[in-house]
Amino acid sequence: MTAANVFSIEDFNLWYGNDQALYHINMAVPRKEITAVIGPSGCGKSTLLKTLNRMIETIPIVNTSGIIKYNDNNIFEKKQMVEELRTHVGMVFQKPNPFPKSIYENVAYGPKIHGIKKKNVLDEIVEKSLRGAAIWDEVKDRLNQNAYGLSGGQQQRICIARCLAIEPDVILMDEPTSALDPISTLKIEELIKELKKDYTIIIVTHNMQQAARISDKTAFMLNGELVEFSDTDQIFSNPKDKRTEDYITGRFG
Amino acid sequence: MTAANVFSIEDFNLWYGNDQALYHINMAVPRKEITAVIGPSGCGKSTLLKTLNRMIETIPIVNTSGIIKYNDNNIFEKKQMVEELRTHVGMVFQKPNPFPKSIYENVAYGPKIHGIKKKNVLDEIVEKSLRGAAIWDEVKDRLNQNAYGLSGGQQQRICIARCLAIEPDVILMDEPTSALDPISTLKIEELIKELKKDYTIIIVTHNMQQAARISDKTAFMLNGELVEFSDTDQIFSNPKDKRTEDYITGRFG
Amino acid sequence: MTQQINISQIKGRVTRNKIYKGIFILAISLAMLALATLLYRILSQGLGYLSIDFLKNYPAPYIEEAGIFAGLMGSVFMMCITAPVSIILGVSTALYLEEYATQNRFTRFIQVNVQNLAGIPSIVFGLLGLTLFVYLLAMGYTLIAGALTMSLLVLPVIVVASQEAIRSVPKEIREASIAMGATKWQTIWRIVLPASIPGIITGAILALSRAIGETAPPLIIVGAAAAIYTIPDSFLSKYTVMPIQIYSWTARPQEEWQFVAAAGIIVLLAILLCMNAVAVWIRNKFQKRY
Amino acid sequence: ACGNAPNETENEEKETKNEANASEETSEETELSGPVSIDGSSTVLPIMEYVTYEYNQAHPEVEAVLNSSGSGGGFKKSTVGEIDFSNSSRPIKDEEKAQAEENGITLHEIEVAYDGLSVVVSQENDFVESLTVDQLKQIFLADGSATKWSDLNPDWPEEDIIIYSPGHDSGTFDYWNEVILEENPMREGENTTLSEDDNTLVTGVKSDPYAIGYFGYAYYIENENTLKALAIDNGDGNPIKPSGETIQDNSYSPLSRPLFTYVNVDSLKEKPQVYDFAKFTIENAGAAAESVGYVALPEEKYQEQLDEIKELAGK
Amino acid sequence: MVNKQSTANISVQDMIKQNKKKKNIGNGIEKFVPIFLLLCAIVSVLTTIGILFTLLRETFSFFSDVSLVDFYFGTHWSPWTDHFGGVAPLIAGTLLISFIAICVAVPIGLASAIYLSEYATERTRKVIKPILEVLAGIPTVVYGFFALTFVSPLLGNIFSEMRIFNALSAGIVVGIMIIPMIASLSEDAMSAVPHSLRDGGALGLGATRFEVAIKVVLPAALSGIIASIVLALSRAVGETMIVTIAAGATPNLTFNPTESIQTLTAFIVQGATGDTSFHSIIYKSIYAVGFTLFIFTLIMNILSQYISRRFKEDY
Numbered sequence A, B: 001m002t003a004a005n006v007f008s009i010e011d012f013n014l015w016y017g018n019d020q021a022l023y024h025i026n027m028a029v030p031r032k033e034i035t036a037v038i039g040p041s042g043c044g045k046s047t048l049l050k051t052l053n054r055m056i057e058t059i060p061i062v063n064t065s066g067i068i069k070y071n072d073n074n075i076f077e078k079k080q081m082v083e084e085l086r087t088h089v090g091m092v093f094q095k096p097n098p099f100p101k102s103i104y105e106n107v108a109y110g111p112k113i114h115g116i117k118k119k120n121v122l123d124e125i126v127e128k129s130l131r132g133a134a135i136w137d138e139v140k141d142r143l144n145q146n147a148y149g150l151s152g153g154q155q156q157r158i159c160i161a162r163c164l165a166i167e168p169d170v171i172l173m174d175e176p177t178s179a180l181d182p183i184s185t186l187k188i189e190e191l192i193k194e195l196k197k198d199y200t201i202i203i204v205t206h207n208m209q210q211a212a213r214i215s216d217k218t219a220f221m222l223n224g225e226l227v228e229f230s231d232t233d234q235i236f237s238n239p240k241d242k243r244t245e246d247y248i249t250g251r252f253g
Numbered sequence C: 001m002t003q004q005i006n007i008s009q010i011k012g013r014v015t016r017n018k019i020y021k022g023i024f025i026l027a028i029s030l031a032m033l034a035l036a037t038l039l040y041r042i043l044s045q046g047l048g049y050l051s052i053d054f055l056k057n058y059p060a061p062y063i064e065e066a067g068i069f070a071g072l073m074g075s076v077f078m079m080c081i082t083a084p085v086s087i088i089l090g091v092s093t094a095l096y097l098e099e100y101a102t103q104n105r106f107t108r109f110i111q112v113n114v115q116n117l118a119g120i121p122s123i124v125f126g127l128l129g130l131t132l133f134v135y136l137l138a139m140g141y142t143l144i145a146g147a148l149t150m151s152l153l154v155l156p157v158i159v160v161a162s163q164e165a166i167r168s169v170p171k172e173i174r175e176a177s178i179a180m181g182a183t184k185w186q187t188i189w190r191i192v193l194p195a196s197i198p199g200i201i202t203g204a205i206l207a208l209s210r211a212i213g214e215t216a217p218p219l220i221i222v223g224a225a226a227a228i229y230t231i232p233d234s235f236l237s238k239y240t241v242m243p244i245q246i247y248s249w250t251a252r253p254q255e256e257w258q259f260v261a262a263a264g265i266i267v268l269l270a271i272l273l274c275m276n277a278v279a280v281w282i283r284n285k286f287q288k289r290y
Numbered sequence D: 001a002c003g004n005a006p007n008e009t010e011n012e013e014k015e016t017k018n019e020a021n022a023s024e025e026t027s028e029e030t031e032l033s034g035p036v037s038i039d040g041s042s043t044v045l046p047i048m049e050y051v052t053y054e055y056n057q058a059h060p061e062v063e064a065v066l067n068s069s070g071s072g073g074g075f076k077k078s079t080v081g082e083i084d085f086s087n088s089s090r091p092i093k094d095e096e097k098a099q100a101e102e103n104g105i106t107l108h109e110i111e112v113a114y115d116g117l118s119v120v121v122s123q124e125n126d127f128v129e130s131l132t133v134d135q136l137k138q139i140f141l142a143d144g145s146a147t148k149w150s151d152l153n154p155d156w157p158e159e160d161i162i163i164y165s166p167g168h169d170s171g172t173f174d175y176w177n178e179v180i181l182e183e184n185p186m187r188e189g190e191n192t193t194l195s196e197d198d199n200t201l202v203t204g205v206k207s208d209p210y211a212i213g214y215f216g217y218a219y220y221i222e223n224e225n226t227l228k229a230l231a232i233d234n235g236d237g238n239p240i241k242p243s244g245e246t247i248q249d250n251s252y253s254p255l256s257r258p259l260f261t262y263v264n265v266d267s268l269k270e271k272p273q274v275y276d277f278a279k280f281t282i283e284n285a286g287a288a289a290e291s292v293g294y295v296a297l298p299e300e301k302y303q304e305q306l307d308e309i310k311e312l313a314g315k
Numbered sequence E: 001m002v003n004k005q006s007t008a009n010i011s012v013q014d015m016i017k018q019n020k021k022k023k024n025i026g027n028g029i030e031k032f033v034p035i036f037l038l039l040c041a042i043v044s045v046l047t048t049i050g051i052l053f054t055l056l057r058e059t060f061s062f063f064s065d066v067s068l069v070d071f072y073f074g075t076h077w078s079p080w081t082d083h084f085g086g087v088a089p090l091i092a093g094t095l096l097i098s099f100i101a102i103c104v105a106v107p108i109g110l111a112s113a114i115y116l117s118e119y120a121t122e123r124t125r126k127v128i129k130p131i132l133e134v135l136a137g138i139p140t141v142v143y144g145f146f147a148l149t150f151v152s153p154l155l156g157n158i159f160s161e162m163r164i165f166n167a168l169s170a171g172i173v174v175g176i177m178i179i180p181m182i183a184s185l186s187e188d189a190m191s192a193v194p195h196s197l198r199d200g201g202a203l204g205l206g207a208t209r210f211e212v213a214i215k216v217v218l219p220a221a222l223s224g225i226i227a228s229i230v231l232a233l234s235r236a237v238g239e240t241m242i243v244t245i246a247a248g249a250t251p252n253l254t255f256n257p258t259e260s261i262q263t264l265t266a267f268i269v270q271g272a273t274g275d276t277s278f279h280s281i282i283y284k285s286i287y288a289v290g291f292t293l294f295i296f297t298l299i300m301n302i303l304s305q306y307i308s309r310r311f312k313e314d315y
């Protein structure tokens, strides 16, 4: 349980049907740090992220090879319960996807399915999580309204709050701020840095500034390959791979 | 037809049911320039944009007051055909929304409903539009595949291509690049600047740098009000309103 | 190449849109007109014969004493069995097919089978009920045998409607739930089912309307009575249902009985309306448009 | 159950048709309870519904249940002992009798009323008043010679005869098949319409001046103002119209027929409520028949049958 | 304040862990549910097996008396004169009724669905949809008499050749009855098409509502629409009371809608509720006809499955 790396990915390949989307990924995600995944559209960032909590398995045509260890256990092993994995590895998606329920129910959903029923405990968790997602003030007076009445940015922050509510070990975020305005983005970025104290965060982003601002490590992907993975400072100041450099300096494509 | 302003908005108010979302908007959108609309999440940017081609009317609870003139004609007048308006005023949305059809059919849809049937003309339009949206190279070999198999960023670029295909007067863009990687974003930004020669563009963005980079005019909105609207240079260098300044310098919220 | 789109063409399209809208309104008005005509005929014939006594009385050979109480209670009790049985079976089947079954031959077989069942005429279900429930399971000509026959009869409609409803729940919100560590069943129970309730209810109401309003023939075969002077007090009671009473009134030679039948139909429609009202209420309460 | 007494007297006053002996018997046996099941012919249903209703008023403790699955359906159940009474619009068939014997069941026949099959045309038909049995055969037999009215009588219009007949699966057709068709095939095709529902036959005949049809007397009586019943000449040159009298005294021949109910003899012996119900049926069948549009048997006929079942039940 | 402490001390994950330990029931449910659901799904299979068993038992014994070739390829159906040569007239009757019904119901039903989902305001939709659904619940007996006493005479004014019992009025009324199935279920399928598709894509490009409906919504909802039509068609094929009352009981091999016909279902009702003794070959023939109907619907459904799979669009 005390391995330095939360995830270690070893020679991982992934296919959608016959199309290979990930090639020989080797990567170790350090504990309690922020790892950013960058790369051009379609390079496989989302695919990699969804593999880490085995969400990718909801697509039936997917095939994989290789090993991904979470705390030293291969997540693909039989005895590993996928629900437990997902309790520890939370996720925030690219498109806001609140449930067609009230704001309160959206956030309380996670704790509820995991057996927390006491009203006052739930109330507290909901408030805390909504505050954490920087949306408490906007919605505190309408917690019982349907989440679909909110704007895109508000919806996304509800989704982040929903994820925070179960206090996972690792939080996977797939372009979580792409629908947010700068102020909310800033708040979320601060929050992410805050959360780093207790949690490991892996964030996919198309925004290199964001990656540079908040992450400790950065992975650069291209066409399904992991081109370079090292300290963020190094990637942005002194990339080893020519392709990384080209991408970062915008000379690319 | 030769008015200097494409749109002039006069004392415009909008309600969702009983909640007012836009307050006394007055604004004149200049022809063949790029107008950016910025502001925090939920301030009414999308609402304002959707009003300009009357897409807002698809939400039944919406009520409006005030006048919006497109080329000197009030768009809310009876004789104004909404379909005609929308042919002239195209739109690209925040969330990618391709049809569940092939890539080719997605782009050819607009020209087809407007009566263009010749295969070779359509082929040409499709290629040109896809190139314009910086996605031609990625999809040229699979034009007949379903657009849903693409990644989010690719889908959004298909939607942009779809809009370009009918060559409208005005293109409304609601955070069109929020799902794109920087390279595609850059391409789109360049494209937008290119399009400016012939078209008027109104772009909602949460990215102030983007607004600063590409737009001629910038509107700053807050809580449903238009706080300030003037030349982009001036807004970013010398805003008149305290709130604009706070927002731009990030002191805000 | 620029602007091959001209205004006159748009005008034509807009006009076409208007014409079609007119056609659509005409179509729906036709359907409403048929309904109105039907209702007018029934109401004008039956209202005069409707009274509290008509609701309270058992069948009788005299028009002024005849009532629908036995049929009314029989139908209600039958619904109390048929509705839960068929909805539980139907929604479960739909869930299995949509959520659990892998796409193999067996699944496709069940699917074809369900759709095929929907097409089998009610009378054949009557023959099945007679063989299976009345004789093989030795239930005799009882309420439970009739209700179970009805459940099987409406089952396929509920399955097909529920499947459609379940299928239309967006996959994004499913993913969101699964990513929280919710198990498959939790996701189904808390997210998928609530989101598909409007569709399921629509299907169930259509199906149960059929069960309550139609199908005198299969119930005659499984032994619903033409005249009875008790109401069911257990699953194994003898029973009758409204359509059978109504049908037996329409077969009488005296014209006035047709009006009594119309009064019975009004009661039946009233119950139907109540069921629909409940359905509408549920649908409006839960309906979300994504 | 003693509390029923006042109800009964009330009933009796209202229903003067209920003979005195009925109330006398019922008050003797106030302890009656248990089920009585009746099934069978839809033709006999109205009579039995009347009887069951009146019986229920007198003995609410007895659970009488009346079904209607056709004469054949009734025998299907009675020959295996599922029901106590099996109504029928035709006499029991030999194979049904055999089936009953095989199961050790004896069915006792009770005649409850007469029905006169009425041959009818529309009131708009102004040329035909009576037909002979031979003419009916010409019309209805598959190889009969009359397809136009003029084929029967040159004075009549040269129009197709449109036939409306009960479906082949009814007791009514069965009787017609026996006495008119004599088991020969009936005319079929273009100008023949069959329906199981007598009211729909009424609708068919009354709307067409060149139509002819037949069905139970009750349906004719109820539609007297739109239908015209033909007088039937059974070969003696004396056409008779159907009426209560002509049916009861059997001068409306050969188309008047008896209606039956068959009681399970074991039930009759072992279940007091079945015996009581059978007795009540015979006592009230006449009134029931008149009230729903059929014709009562002569009084002595009911008395005879009452004696028969008393004997059978050993009382 | 006290609450604050409680979460400060115990993290949510700890609570989750505790709850996990407390109940392994959750696991049980997860294993039990699919099995339960599978069992429910199997009920429908068992129902089919039951029906097949019920039908085949008598069908086999029927075909030991009647030649299979005659039954399916002959053209003369007259069971009461022992002509079992050819079920074709019944199939023709069924096809005719279904065809007419679909011609009425598909255009009206689909048009109504499009109107409700694409044009009508939320308010109108909420009022009209349930009203239409009332149509689905009206007892078919009522529809039957509506066809016979209202539609038939009405059409009689138009077609002089029209018989009072005819395929046309029965077919039209069956069509009216299935309108709500198509309208309501298709509307559900259409409104399930995501709003972003019509707003975003189509309307935003200047398409009219009609173009959006036809080119975007209809294709996207096609599988649901086809399912609703098949359901409705099945109901039309299986409809019993309306055709029994209004279409007559004449097995004619004709596609002339003004003629009286008989459908497969109407024959089964006639045979099953009527007077026939259940040893007879007629009685067995209803099972053979039932089996034919079963095969009929099976072929139809396999066809529709194929169609609906071909047109399915994912969104």
Ligand SMILES: Nc1ncnc2c1ncn2[C@@H]1O[C@H](COP(=O)(O)OP(=O)(O)OP(=O)(O)O)[C@@H](O)[C@H]1O
Binding pocket: A016, A021, A039, A040, A041, A042, A043, A044, A045, A046, A047, A048, A059, A206, B149, B150, B151, B152, B153, B154, B179, B180, B181
């Ligand atoms: N469900 C799927 N079926 C088939 N192919 C898919 C599927 N999802 C993604 N792909 C393909 O896999 C590749 C990687 O997709 P992915 O969504 O991981 O890219 P991404 O890096 O997240 O892009 P973006 O920044 O646009 O979200 C793309 O080429 C895409 O077309």
Ligand SMILES: Nc1ncnc2c1ncn2[C@@H]1O[C@H](COP(=O)(O)OP(=O)(O)OP(=O)(O)O)[C@@H](O)[C@H]1O
Binding pocket: A149, A150, A151, A152, A153, A154, A179, A180, A181, B016, B021, B039, B040, B041, B042, B043, B044, B045, B046, B047, B048, B059, B206
């Ligand atoms: N369909 C709707 N019904 C009711 N209220 C709505 C609806 N859509 C938006 N609103 C409300 O109107 C306000 C403005 O929303 P709008 O979507 O225009 O904001 P925005 O500036 O585009 O935000 P974002 O940057 O998050 O997209 C918000 O408070 C939102 O809650």
Ligand SMILES: [Mg+2]
Binding pocket: A045, A046, A047, A094, A174, B151, B152
């Ligand atoms: Mg992605």
Ligand SMILES: [Mg+2]
Binding pocket: A151, A152, B045, B046, B047, B094, B174
């Ligand atoms: Mg917006």
Ligand SMILES: O=P([O-])([O-])[O-]
Binding pocket: D040, D041, D042, D043, D044, D069, D070, D071, D072, D088, D089, D169, D170, D171, D172, E274, E275
């Ligand atoms: O029901 P019946 O046997 O008298 O036709």
